[in-house]
Amino acid sequence: GPVVELSGVGKSYGNIRALHGVDLAVSPGQVTCVLGDNGAGKSTLIKIISGLHQHTEGEFRIDGEPVRLGSPRDALDRGIATVYQDLATVPLMPVWRNFFLGSELTRGRWPLRRLDIALMKKTADEELRAMGIVLDDLEQPIGSLSGGQRQSVAIARAVHFGARVLILDEPTAALGVKQSGVVLKYIAAARERGLGVIFITHNPHHAYMVGDHFTVLRLGTLELSAARAEVSLEE
């Protein structure tokens, strides 16, 4: 069954209704794309799922259990990780060190103090390779990588620290054609590894390249919710 499931979920900020009546499900090995113009409610939706906001209508379930998340920490504890567009990476730090920055967010899950640097590098290297990411030098500052590569490191890092569902907030918005292709490839790799992915994007072509399900929001409500088999670009 789905890891994350929303039924009739809504959110009001005071008397501003940002989201209303939204259904959404994310299952292991599935990419759910969320599309919509500015103001459609995409950020509000992902803030609810990532624990930054609480819904004011409907039901939000994780593994079938109704939840009300109090913080991003709560979401992470349940395996929901968010990779934001502006990436929580430190540009001047080596790639391998950035890989373990997430460990502060996952205390208790990884005995960081008992790891020596060589083991951290080895782990980062193995985890990146498992995602099909081959970097010849993990000592280079992460800021020297391309935008697509930096995203990939952030995705591999989330997977390493136990994410079951990845929320990717406009991961291709700031990238060119080639770098977007790199990120789409890693989204597909995450799906292959059995993760559920919520892919927020403005770009219908990017969505179509990796999506199993498409959710289009408009003015805070569902305009379309359709499985891949139900939609076609050839019309």
Ligand code: ADP
């Ligand atoms: P999107 O991410 O698709 O651009 P948002 O979720 O940011 O959409 O916004 C949906 C609607 O809710 C907009 O009309 C926006 O102005 C409003 N909104 C978003 N956040 C808040 C907030 N914290 N307080 C009041 N209104 C908000």
Ligand code: ADP
């Ligand atoms: P919750 O406690 O449900 O997670 P918040 O505490 O984040 O929600 O509430 C958001 C508040 O912050 C709103 O009531 C509003 O006053 C303010 N706010 C934040 N972002 C915006 C925005 N984009 N537009 C208007 N108000 C905003």
